[in-house]
Amino acid sequence: MRKYLLAFTAAAFCVSVASAQQRPALTAQDYARAERFLSYNTQALVDGSAGQPNWLDNDRFWYRVLTARGSEFILVDPARKTRKPAFDQAKLAAALSAASGKTYEANRLPFRTLSFSPDAKTISFAANGKAWKYSVGSGQLSPDAAPAAPYANAGNEIESPDGKLAAFIKDDNLWVRDTNTNHLTQLTTDGAKDYGYATDNAGWTHSDKPVLRWSPDSRKIATFRQDQRRVGDMYLVTTNVGHPKLEAWKYPLPGDQDIATIERVVIEVNSPKVVRFQMPPDPHRGTLSDDISSSGTFDDVDWSPDTRELAFVSTSRDHKEEKFRIADATTGAVRDVFSETVATQYESGQGAINWRYLPKSKEIIWYSERDNWGHLYLYDATSGKVKQQITKGNFVVTQLVKVDEKRREVYFLADGREPGNPYFTHLYRIGLDGKNLKLLTPEPGNHQVTFSPSGQYFIDTYSQPDRPGVTVLRATDGKLLSTLEKTDVSRLTATGWKAPTPVTVKAADGQTDLYGLMFTPTTLDPGKKYPIINYIYPGPQGGGVGSWSFSSARNDNQALAELGFVVVVIEGSCNPLRSKSYHDACYGNMAENTLSDQITGMRQLAQKYPYIDLERAGIWGHSGGGYATAAAMFRYPEFFKVGISESGNHENRNYEDDWAERYIGLLKTNPDGTTNYDNQANVPFAKNLQGKLLLAHGLMDDNVPPYNTWLVVDALTKANKSYDLVVFPQARHGYGSSSYYMMRRRWDYFVQHLAGAVPPHDYELKSKPDPRNAVQ
DSSP states (O other), rough: HHHHHHHHHHHHHHHHHHHHHHBBBOOHHHHHHTTTTHHHHHGGGGGBOOOEEOOOOGOOOEEEOOSSEEEEEEEEEETTTEEEEEOOOOOOOHHHHHHHHOOOTTOOOOOOOOEEEEESSEEEETTEEEEEEEEEOOOOOEEEEOOOOOOOTGOOOOOOSOOOOOOEEETTTTEEETTTTEEEEEEESSOOOTTTEEOOOOOSSSSSSOOOOOTSSSSEEEEEEOTTTTTTTEEOOOOSSOOOOOOOOOETTTSSSSSOEEEEEEEEETTTHHHHHESSESOOSSSSSSSSTTTOOOOEEEEEETEEEEEEEEEESSSSSEEEEEEETTTOEEEEEEEOOSSSOOOSSSSSSSEETTTTTHHHHEEEOOTSSSEEEEEEETTTEEEEEOOOOOSSEEEEEETTTTTTEEEEEEEESSSTTTTTTTEEEEEEEEEOOOESSSSSSSSEEEEEEEEEEEEEEEETTEEEEEEEEEEETTTTEEEEEBBOHHHHHHTTTTOOOOEEEEEETSOOOOOEEEEEOOOOTSSSSSEEEEOOOSSSSSSSHHHHOOOOOOHHHHHHHHHEEEEEEETTTOSSOOOHHHHGGTTGGGTTTTTHHHHHHHHHHOOOOOTTTEEEEEEETTHHHHHHHHHHHHHHTTTEEEHHHHOOOGGGGGGGGHHHHHTTTTBOOOOSBBBBBBBGOOOOGGGGGOOEEEEEEEEEEEEEEEEEHHHHHHHHHHHOOOEHHHHHHHHOTTOOOGGHHHHHHHHHHHHHHHHHOBBBBTTOOOOOOOOOOOEE
């Protein structure tokens, strides 16, 4: 019997080897070549991009620019129309070398931190574990007083506008710390577990940092007391030697009777007093996204300059109704000004909340998509009536940047008004009366702007996915004052790098234009056939392309293409930045996942580019893209042959309440016992799997709990379907240090099952820092 088994095993081994020998094999050198197209290799070859501006007195600013030699620091004075080195880097390098006994190059200074005095005459920095001060004029370098040890809880504090106080949470109550003396003052006393002040928990994201908004005079705090006492828990269990540890936190789900609510308050700081708003608790909801602090602060609140009033917006649980309210910050009395109700879901903008309270003129700037496009409206704050539609047309206001109350003008970013790609953002100015619209950034491309403190100037960086960026300085009226930097990619292109190809296809409706990017091998042979891979993120809060500005690498799209694939990213309907109807195309039917658009678009690309092999179509995505990938494999099994689904929210009844209830609606049970969520889930369709599917999830994922994937695993097992699985015992939602391992596994999976080739064994991707990044 043993001899038979040995013979059988040997024969099987020979067959396996013979089979492998018939398949093309990729080598470690092939993977290394693909790796050269990842961001940690490409970005180091991009020169001339201006870093973030750091503002000084009189609207002067400095920034850092990376060059082929290293770092350069530039000081700009708009009033004097000068652009010059911020300091003599060679002189500072020599002084630092002499003081430390080490040798430093002028363009590779070992700064750990760097700051300028307001007059730009002195710089302070840390290097080699010591603090230094350097006089720009005299060139004198001297040791600086060691900075005070950071306060233990400083990372979870929010400083007041005057910098004298810092607010933090302790034992479910709100406290402030005197930043000079470290003296602590308790502001509230009745906070309790799951019923604390300013607590940060949206279910899918949570921290120990308070959610609040300081008044302009630093004397009051707008915040809330969050009631989670009856909210259900979510659990994760660690993987370790010995007894595992249980992580538990409040995580409401769609359909739960009890969700987190907030009881709004204003807290007077100097003589601690809590002013409670005279209104019922609000659902833990915001107008911008599924969190009350998604903009980085307490969302949907706006102090009057005299701090007597606080304007705010209450959002209904299903995001269909918004109530604009004004509270008396002294008494807590609340006045309802107006409300807006929509059939699907309301949002106040893209990346920024686009409403403002103007107490001097008793007006409100409000954002609405009531005419199918995102626009600004002017309301009377006394009557609650619309006075004027400020912007109008077939374009989307994405961000209200600046309000000039004196001149009665607003500055805003918008997409889709100019010819070409509708995702390109431009800056505009218009009067509050809706007249005198002016384009301030005319160059084609995606514009990112930063206004000076006085508002007299702004810095404008613009680019396109296939065209490197330019950074210019403009006056507030849009006049070009100077060109600061032009991104140089000559060192990058010398390596064989090429930009992605912008593509336009029709949606599944045959009418709507869809926009995307296509990545092909730099060694493309038009006479060959290449499998096609769709990278998908279906939104609906954002799409797969991400920023439409220039980037030297987008995920691993180009690297994957180098292994012998065509990779496409198509912004299908159901995503933002277009019309309201475009965005709402998947409302109540998230399982659509833009998949009909993706397939239609891929077919059109295959007709235009014959080297695309639609018989070998793959798809992959993470999070919402993981959900879409599994849906693609289950609902379109004849089209998609290979899929990789990472950390997907496959069952939205198992994902946090706010996202699903916003985009699908409240959970409703039909007379036959079915619900409006049944068809959203991937589990009922898992039995349809025909191709190869790899599932992946982090076991400590506190955004999309891993049970979402385990439900799919269970369904596939019960349906007797073969699948592959990768788990990361220590990883959260984004995999962290295991990200490159997952990337390599992704490459292997597509190479093996979509291209029919043999990948190299256990190739290791190793990120490395840009050698020019001395400043951190």
